[in-house]
Amino acid sequence: MPKLKLPVPPMPGRPAPKRPGKTYGPQTPREHGREAGTSAIGWIDERTSLSGGARWMMFRKVPKGTNWFYTLGSATMFAFLAQAVTGVFLAMYYDPSATGAYDSIRNINNEVFLGEFVHGMHKWGSSVMVILVFLHMGRTFFFGAYKYPRELNWVIGVVLLILTMTMSFTGYLLPFDQRSYWATIVGVNINGTGPFVGPYLSDFLRAGPDFGATTLSRFYAIHMMLVPGAIAALMGFHLYLVAKLGTTAPPWLRAKSPEKLREEKVAR
Amino acid sequence: MNKQQKEQYLREYGILKAEGKPFFPYAVAKDSLMAAIVLVVIIVMSIVLGAELGPKADPTTTTYTPRPEWYFFFLFELLRVIKPPELVPLATIGIPTIGMILLFLLPFYDRGPERRPERRPIATLTGIFVVVAMGYLTYLGASAESPTTISIDPPANVVAQGDKAVATFNSGAQVVAQAGCAACHKLGHSGNDGPGPELTDIGRRLPRQAIERTLINPTAPMPSFAQLQQDAPQQFDEMVTFLAELK
Ligand code: HEM
Numbered sequence: 001m002p003k004l005k006l007p008v009p010p011m012p013g014r015p016a017p018k019r020p021g022k023t024y025g026p027q028t029p030r031e032h033g034r035e036a037g038t039s040a041i042g043w044i045d046e047r048t049s050l051s052g053g054a055r056w057m058m059f060r061k062v063p064k065g066t067n068w069f070y071t072l073g074s075a076t077m078f079a080f081l082a083q084a085v086t087g088v089f090l091a092m093y094y095d096p097s098a099t100g101a102y103d104s105i106r107n108i109n110n111e112v113f114l115g116e117f118v119h120g121m122h123k124w125g126s127s128v129m130v131i132l133v134f135l136h137m138g139r140t141f142f143f144g145a146y147k148y149p150r151e152l153n154w155v156i157g158v159v160l161l162i163l164t165m166t167m168s169f170t171g172y173l174l175p176f177d178q179r180s181y182w183a184t185i186v187g188v189n190i191n192g193t194g195p196f197v198g199p200y201l202s203d204f205l206r207a208g209p210d211f212g213a214t215t216l217s218r219f220y221a222i223h224m225m226l227v228p229g230a231i232a233a234l235m236g237f238h239l240y241l242v243a244k245l246g247t248t249a250p251p252w253l254r255a256k257s258p259e260k261l262r263e264e265k266v267a268r
Numbered sequence: 269m270n271k272q273q274k275e276q277y278l279r280e281y282g283i284l285k286a287e288g289k290p291f292f293p294y295a296v297a298k299d300s301l302m303a304a305i306v307l308v309v310i311i312v313m314s315i316v317l318g319a320e321l322g323p324k325a326d327p328t329t330t331t332y333t334p335r336p337e338w339y340f341f342f343l344f345e346l347l348r349v350i351k352p353p354e355l356v357p358l359a360t361i362g363i364p365t366i367g368m369i370l371l372f373l374l375p376f377y378d379r380g381p382e383r384r385p386e387r388r389p390i391a392t393l394t395g396i397f398v399v400v401a402m403g404y405l406t407y408l409g410a411s412a413e414s415p416t417t418i419s420i421d422p423p424a425n426v427v428a429q430g431d432k433a434v435a436t437f438n439s440g441a442q443v444v445a446q447a448g449c450a451a452c453h454k455l456g457h458s459g460n461d462g463p464g465p466e467l468t469d470i471g472r473r474l475p476r477q478a479i480e481r482t483l484i485n486p487t488a489p490m491p492s493f494a495q496l497q498q499d500a501p502q503q504f505d506e507m508v509t510f511l512a513e514l515k
Contacts, residue, residue: 058292064283066295071302078303082310102324109321120314122316128310130339141374141395143385148269151375158372165339172337181325182448182491183336190343190489246285251383255283 056243063249069143070247070259072136077235079129083167086122087224094174098213101176126168133164145248153241156234163231170223176216184219185211273381335451341409342402347463347489349405359463420456420468426513440510443503452490455514464490469514476512483508 026032045051062070093112095104108115137157140146146154173184188211192202205222207214269277289295336344343364350359378391385392421443422437444450450459454466470479481491483504 058296059290060284061288062291062295063281063288065284066288068298068302070295071299074299075302075306078299078306079310082307102321105321109319116319117314120317120319121310123319124313124317126337127308127339128306128313131307138395138399140318142385142392144385144388144391146375147378147383148274148375154375155372158368161371162368166341168337175321176325177322178325179322179335185491186489187336187340189491246281248383249281249284249288251385255280255285255287 007076007189036072060243060246062247063252063253066247067250069139072132072139073242076132076136077239079125079132080231080235083125083129084123084228086118086125087228090122091224094220096174096177096217098216100172101216103120124170130164130168133161137161140159143248143251150241150245150248151247153238156238156241160231160234160238163227163234166227167223167231170219172226173219174223269379269381277381338410340407341368342405345405345409348408348460352407420514423513423515436506437510437513439503440506440508440513443507444510447493447496447507467511467514470511470515474512476508479511480508 026035041051065232090108093104093108093115105119108119109257140154140157169184169187172180174180188202188205191205192198203209205215205218206212207218299412319411346359346363362398371397378388382388420441422434426433426437443456449464449467453459454461454468456468459467474482482490484497485494486492
């Protein structure tokens with residue numbers, strides 16, 4: 001039987017649909033004002049066609065059964081963004097030289113408005129981000145989310161994990177107090193024992209065979225430009241794949257067999 | 269997974285996805301709430317725990333404890349658990365490297381179609397074992413404080429050489445204690461047993477020159493103390509004398 005389609009009644013609060021023959025678009029200044037947001041977006045979209053992508057990202061479906069464990073990935077991303085924002089403010093006052101680094105951090109802690117607060121957010125935010133990365137990895141591991149077709153997303157995730165650990169390793173030296181100085185020396189030495197690339201890696205990190213004045217600025221450049229750039233790029237790719245492939249359903253959920261589905265439809 | 273299993277998975281996933289809800293606003297709402305929790309946790313930690321700064325880095329002074337950030341403790345503890353020196357490179361780099369390679373290649377060697385954790389006992393148990401082991405090593409690392417004093421009585425032959433020798437011995441012990449050697453070496457009853465070998469009777473095993481050479485040009489992960497020798501030769505000398513007398 002062909003379905004009968006009734007005209008949809010006008011929603012309350014909405015202007016009645018225009019009659020044919022009338023001029024379209026906003027007429028009075030008030031109408032123009034009301035439409036400003038839409039028309040600005042329309043202007044951009046006419047030139048970029050970005051709205052399709054945004055719709056694809058936002059209005060995709062997430063499978064049945066998606067629970068709180070699935071928020072860990074985006075929580076990691078949020079922690080990264082928080083690190084980026086607080087890091088920018090620290091960089092405004094930080095001096096990456098062996099002579100000035102310690103004093104500039106002390107200045108941040110003692111003099112700058114809310115300095116110690118932002119420094120503390122950056123410092124503890126790193127711990128929070130590391131914990132969240134591990135929890136997110138645990139979720140994808142125990143849910144078997146690394147299996148077909150999401151293998152590549154797992155591999156990108158492992159690179160993101162290594163980069164996150166690199167961030168905390170290079171950031172640890174920057175306050176340049178005793179703890180961070182000696183711990184980093186030991187860390188770089190441990191790197192040096194690695195197979196094949198080990199010695200080159202520790203030479204690269206130290207900027208030479210010895211721990212010298214350029215080591216600190218090298219760590220700073222790695223910490224605030226090289227690795228964050230790589231993380232942001234890979235995160236974008238990670239998220240693209242998440243949207244493209246969809247997030248997994250919880251592994252214990254089974255789709256009803258098509259027959260059952262059909263029966264339900266018939267009964268309804 | 270063979271071709272049929274892949275198609276089966278995609279079909280089933282397609283149904284589950286069609287039964288689901290749109291990402292916006294349902295998942296976005298959960299994600300935003302989680303983000304707010306993360307932000308509050310970071311802010312509270314910053315206010316409660318602060319951002320204290322230790323004393324300024326100084327390559328010449330010798331009071332330091334080589335302690336990494338807490339989430340690297342498990343790597344550091346691995347060094348302590350694996351004692352024999354010929355296995356140290358294995359612990360420092362071998363196990364982490366193998367672990368990373370296994371993690372990287374996981375989707376390529378675990379290709380079964382089963383996803384439920386309780387039906388993949390090997391993967392699930394291995395995962396739980398790794399989590400517990402890392403947690404335990406982190407706990408060990410957090411509770412291992414490195415001592416800054418060393419109490420070793422001067423041996424009889426030092427006492428026999430008179431008061432001056434005893435004084436040198438004691439100040440050497442102090443330099444060693446302040447240099448943080450005990451973070452990696454056991455000396456008498458003080459210090460951590462590993463990753464470095466026990467130094468209680470180092471003078472019997474190594475001659476003075478060899479000890480000096482080790483301090484200036486050590487094998488990783490031990491840091492070099494060449495800077496100390498340049499800047500404070502007397503302290504360095506006392507330290508070597510002290511170590512050479514430990515028999
Ligand atoms: C900087 C760190 C990371 C960020 C920002 C991030 C972000 C995300 C987000 C937002 C999702 C969507 C689903 C969810 O939230 O659970 C996701 C999914 C996924 N992530 Fe990550 N991730 C990171 C690190 C990792 C790591 C270390 C791994 C594993 C080694 C990994 C593997 C995966 C996999 C396999 C999925 C697909 C899960 C599914 O479809 O159910 N990610 N990631």
